[in-house]
Amino acid sequence: MGGRNQAKGIIFGTAGIPRSSTGPTSWAGIEKIKQLGLGCMELEFVYGVRMNKQTALMVYETAQRHDIKLSAHCPYYINLNSRNPGTIESSRRQIIKTAQIASQCGATSITFHAAFYMGDAREKVYQVVRDNIIRVMEALKEEDINIWIRPEISGKISSFGTLDEILELSAEIPGVAPCIDFSHWYARQTGFNSYPEFSGLLKKVGKKLGPSSLESMHLHVSGIKYGKSGETKHLNLMESNFNYTELLQALIDNGCSGLLICESPNLEDDALLLQETYHKLS
Numbered sequence: 289m290g291g292r293n294q295a296k297g298i299i300f301g302t303a304g305i306p307r308s309s310t311g312p313t314s315w316a317g318i319e320k321i322k323q324l325g326l327g328c329m330e331l332e333f334v335y336g337v338r339m340n341k342q343t344a345l346m347v348y349e350t351a352q353r354h355d356i357k358l359s360a361h362c363p364y365y366i367n368l369n370s371r372n373p374g375t376i377e378s379s380r381r382q383i384i385k386t387a388q389i390a391s392q393c394g395a396t397s398i399t400f401h402a403a404f405y406m407g408d409a410r411e412k413v414y415q416v417v418r419d420n421i422i423r424v425m426e427a428l429k430e431e432d433i434n435i436w437i438r439p440e441i442s443g444k445i446s447s448f449g450t451l452d453e454i455l456e457l458s459a460e461i462p463g464v465a466p467c468i469d470f471s472h473w474y475a476r477q478t479g480f481n482s483y484p485e486f487s488g489l490l491k492k493v494g495k496k497l498g499p500s501s502l503e504s505m506h507l508h509v510s511g512i513k514y515g516k517s518g519e520t521k522h523l524n525l526m527e528s529n530f531n532y533t534e535l536l537q538a539l540i541d542n543g544c545s546g547l548l549i550c551e552s553p554n555l556e557d558d559a560l561l562l563q564e565t566y567h568k569l570s
């Protein structure tokens with residue numbers, strides 16, 4: 289257990305229950321992940337947090353039994369910069385709810401899309417998002433919930449979540465760490481699609497957040513289609529020109545460990561493709 293034998297490197301899994309799962313439950317999904325030879329799964333609460341405590345316990349036990357690592361994705365409708373104070377409050381509540389149930393499941397991270405700019409100045413949006421995340425962290429601390437809170441790099445130019453914004457939040461707020469979605473970042477027309485950019489990005493993360501941040505990463509990858517305003521659609525890797533091979537090489541060369549969640553429509557097929565490619569390169 290742990291110590292020297294602890295698996296190092298990237299663990300691969302799917303965004304939600306694999307398509308080939310025998311049933312629609314999270315624990316059936318975890319069993320399928322194990323069967324496929326993958327190592328992690330993200331619980332998708334994207335349309336609402338509806339899991340009860342009893343189910344969470346079953347998820348926890350199944351994941352423990354099979355040694356499958358878990359993370360969770362918060363609902364999509366979060367906007368910490370909404371014009372409506374009620375929406376901001378319910379956004380904070382959704383993050384807290386996700387953190388509560390995810391930690392009961394034994395997940396180590398939750399991720400979310402923090403906000404839309406709504407035409408506001410970026411610095412102002414940053415402050416609003418930061419202040420609201422601080423309030424979330426205070427609430428979680430009161431409940432003794434210990435789980436990484438990970439705002440995600442967004443794929444749409446209208447959405448808060450550039451690399452710098454996410455790194456800044458992570459540096460500023462204890463308990464906050466990045467969810468780096470490389471496909472989203474590429475879709476924002478950053479041109480980040482080859483080894484030097486991927487490796488440079490990872491070095492920047494290590495420099496800003498310390499070397500340990502590269503040892504517990506949370507990553508999202510998929511094929512992606514994009515236009516002028518950024519991401520339009522997730523694609524399977526083979527239908528996209530996203531350069532996953534060079535990304536994997538950069539992760540290896542920078543000594544990265546953590547979870548990589550595949551968000552391609554074919555889920556486990558691309559997760560397995562990523563895993564196989566990674567092992568071939570290692």
Ligand SMILES: [Zn+2]
Nearest residue numbers: 361400401440
């Ligand atoms: Zn996401």
